[in-house]
Amino acid sequence: MPAATTTTAGTAPPTTAHRIPSGAGGARRRRRREYLMFLAFVAPNFLFIVVFSYWPVLYNAYLSLTDWDMISPIKNFVGLDNYVDMFTSLGFADVLLTTVYFTVGVVGGSMLLGLGIALLLNLKLRGRTFVRTMVFAPHVLSGAAVGLVWAFIFDPNYGLSRVFFSALGAESPSWLTDSDWALPAVIIVYLWKNTGFAAIVYLAGLQGLPKDVYESAALDGSGPWTTFRRFTLPLLSPVTFFLVVTSTIGSFQAFDVIALTTGGGPGDATTILSWFVYDSGFRSFQAGPAGASSIVMFVILLAITLVQTRYLERKVHYK
Amino acid sequence: MRIARTVQYALLVVIGVIMVGPLYWLLSSSLKDPSQIYTWPPVWLPTNIRPGNYSDAWNAAPFADFYLNSVITTFAGSILEVANAVLTAYAFAFLRFPGKRVLFVVLLGAMMVPGHVTLLPNYLTVSELGWINTYQGIVIPGVASAFGAFLLRQHMLTLPGALIEAARIDGAGHLRALWSVVLPMSRPMLVTVGIVSLVSKWNDFIWPLIVTNTASMRTLPVGLLLLKNQEGYTNWGAVMAAAMFVVAPVLIVFFLAQRHIVTGLTQGAVKG
Numbered sequence: 077m078p079a080a081t082t083t084t085a086g087t088a089p090p091t092t093a094h095r096i097p098s099g100a101g102g103a104r105r106r107r108r109r110e111y112l113m114f115l116a117f118v119a120p121n122f123l124f125i126v127v128f129s130y131w132p133v134l135y136n137a138y139l140s141l142t143d144w145d146m147i148s149p150i151k152n153f154v155g156l157d158n159y160v161d162m163f164t165s166l167g168f169a170d171v172l173l174t175t176v177y178f179t180v181g182v183v184g185g186s187m188l189l190g191l192g193i194a195l196l197l198n199l200k201l202r203g204r205t206f207v208r209t210m211v212f213a214p215h216v217l218s219g220a221a222v223g224l225v226w227a228f229i230f231d232p233n234y235g236l237s238r239v240f241f242s243a244l245g246a247e248s249p250s251w252l253t254d255s256d257w258a259l260p261a262v263i264i265v266y267l268w269k270n271t272g273f274a275a276i277v278y279l280a281g282l283q284g285l286p287k288d289v290y291e292s293a294a295l296d297g298s299g300p301w302t303t304f305r306r307f308t309l310p311l312l313s314p315v316t317f318f319l320v321v322t323s324t325i326g327s328f329q330a331f332d333v334i335a336l337t338t339g340g341g342p343g344d345a346t347t348i349l350s351w352f353v354y355d356s357g358f359r360s361f362q363a364g365p366a367g368a369s370s371i372v373m374f375v376i377l378l379a380i381t382l383v384q385t386r387y388l389e390r391k392v393h394y395k
Numbered sequence: 396m397r398i399a400r401t402v403q404y405a406l407l408v409v410i411g412v413i414m415v416g417p418l419y420w421l422l423s424s425s426l427k428d429p430s431q432i433y434t435w436p437p438v439w440l441p442t443n444i445r446p447g448n449y450s451d452a453w454n455a456a457p458f459a460d461f462y463l464n465s466v467i468t469t470f471a472g473s474i475l476e477v478a479n480a481v482l483t484a485y486a487f488a489f490l491r492f493p494g495k496r497v498l499f500v501v502l503l504g505a506m507m508v509p510g511h512v513t514l515l516p517n518y519l520t521v522s523e524l525g526w527i528n529t530y531q532g533i534v535i536p537g538v539a540s541a542f543g544a545f546l547l548r549q550h551m552l553t554l555p556g557a558l559i560e561a562a563r564i565d566g567a568g569h570l571r572a573l574w575s576v577v578l579p580m581s582r583p584m585l586v587t588v589g590i591v592s593l594v595s596k597w598n599d600f601i602w603p604l605i606v607t608n609t610a611s612m613r614t615l616p617v618g619l620l621l622l623k624n625q626e627g628y629t630n631w632g633a634v635m636a637a638a639m640f641v642v643a644p645v646l647i648v649f650f651l652a653q654r655h656i657v658t659g660l661t662q663g664a665v666k667g
Contacts, residue, residue, distance in 0.1 A: 120482070125501070127520065216645055227623075325509060
């Protein structure tokens with residue numbers, strides 16, 4: 077589920093509590109009953125949120141300062157050693173670089189393609205409803221299954237990849253086992269899976285644009301490209317920022333396709349931050365580096381989200 | 396103008412083919428016999444249909460267990476998540492409570508915690524509770540609802556307050572007002588939140604992978620990884636059939652309830 081709508085945080089509209097008029101004592105009793113009711117209603121949810129969302133962040137922060145091997149009862153405090161080790165090791169620099177390539181490829185690519193598709197689907201073309209459905213379908217499918225399908229497509233001998241390359245008069249690369257091709261391969265799969273989301277969100281944005289702006293632009297003799305650049309893009313900017321944040325959060329969680337195709341390899345060609353967190357925690361049993369890398373991930377995403385929220389708040393003030 | 400139209404239709408077809416192609420390849424390969432899979436040029440329309448791929452896949456790993464586990468954890472998880480969402484939404488929409496604003500921020504803040512950050516600590520918590528390899532271990536960490544609760548609350552705030560007031564004056568308690576007035580009026584949003592929850596739990600991969608360690612407790616997506624690790628990519632027909640086990644139910648739900656899924660997943664994008 078996209079961690080959407082953080083944009084509306086802090087703008088809770090005043091709530092409508094419904095009080096029934098009665099005597100002063102009755103009112104107080106009723107109000108106390110309402111407190112208890114509220115507690116009963118929200119307590120389970122908040123218990124789970126605190127235990128399984130907030131506590132993990134704190135606990136990771138603590139683990140990141142230890143050298144715990146996940147077995148021994150002793151967790152030695154090592155200060156910032158894990159962070160220093162990470163940021164001075166070439167391996168982690170590679171992971172961050174791969175993560176940047178991957179994120180830029182998936183987020184940038186799916187948004188550009190998504191915008192293009194949305195502009196096309198916004199035209200009155202026959203069959204656009206069908207295409208809209210098919211564009212969005214991959215987004216709801218299991219990444220594990222999608223990974224398997226694409227592993228077959230990338231098979232250089234029997235996959236669709238060979239069809240594609242032989243049409244170009246070339247031989248298909250062995251995508252998943254070649255360290256130059258593995259990251260592009262994984263990016264392609266996530267593009268296929270995620271572009272529909274961007275396309276549908278942009279399409280909704282396009283359909284919500286005020287018509288009068290376009291009418292007056294047309295009256296002024298503004299051509300299609302100028303109209304797009306001067307009006308459509310700026311008017312879509314809240315949608316764009318929403319997509320940047322949700323897609324970035326999504327791409328930081330990318331895992332299942334990688335697990336079923338490259339397993340972070342070959343070498344560490346497709347080891348992005350999310351794979352690194354899993355690998356150091358659940359395959360190397362090093363709680364310190366696992367905690368430290370997940371805190372790094374948290375901070376990056378928090379920064380992106382905060383920047384977006386600030387930006388949107390400014391936009392709201394303009395109105 | 397004509398040319399522009401032609402280009403537009405050509406693009407539409409290309410996009411359609413790219414999106415449908417892999418799905419068609421998945422379905423058709425799951426039905427091909429080896430002579431039609433391992434051949435060049437490729438067979439586009441399988442003629443020797445081989446349902447045997449499905450039984451091969453089913454028997455290659457305990458897929459019956461995987462299916463049962465997926466169904467149980469998905470439904471249990473979604474029911475609890477939606478229940479949490481409904482109660483929280485009602486409380487924030489209609490009840491008075493000191494510190495409500497602070498709690499609301501706490502609720503929304505939970506959406507900012509990326510899943511990978513919670514993996515290791517949640518694994519430790521669950522194992523502390525003795526829940527490794529249990530249904531509650533798979534389900535419970537995912538039953539909190541922040542996004543769904545938020546969506547439902549926004550919706551409930553648009554309901555006519557007079558109706559709820561009337562119900563209360565008639566002597567209905569909050570539970571009653573929720574059940575017989577608010578919920579019926581929130582049907583579309585409830586369906587949306589429910590379906591989105593079902594789909595995401597069905598597809599969940601990394602948490603069930605971590606929290607289970609015996610074949611009989613695995614869920615379907617994790618089962619795919621087992622199958623791949625066991626058989627490699629050798630028997631593509633069976634591997635594609637196994638992928639169909641996971642994908643088919645979601646595709647059916649998607650085509651039936653497309654609009655709800657799309658609103659659920661894109662909600663909040665276009666109101667800035």
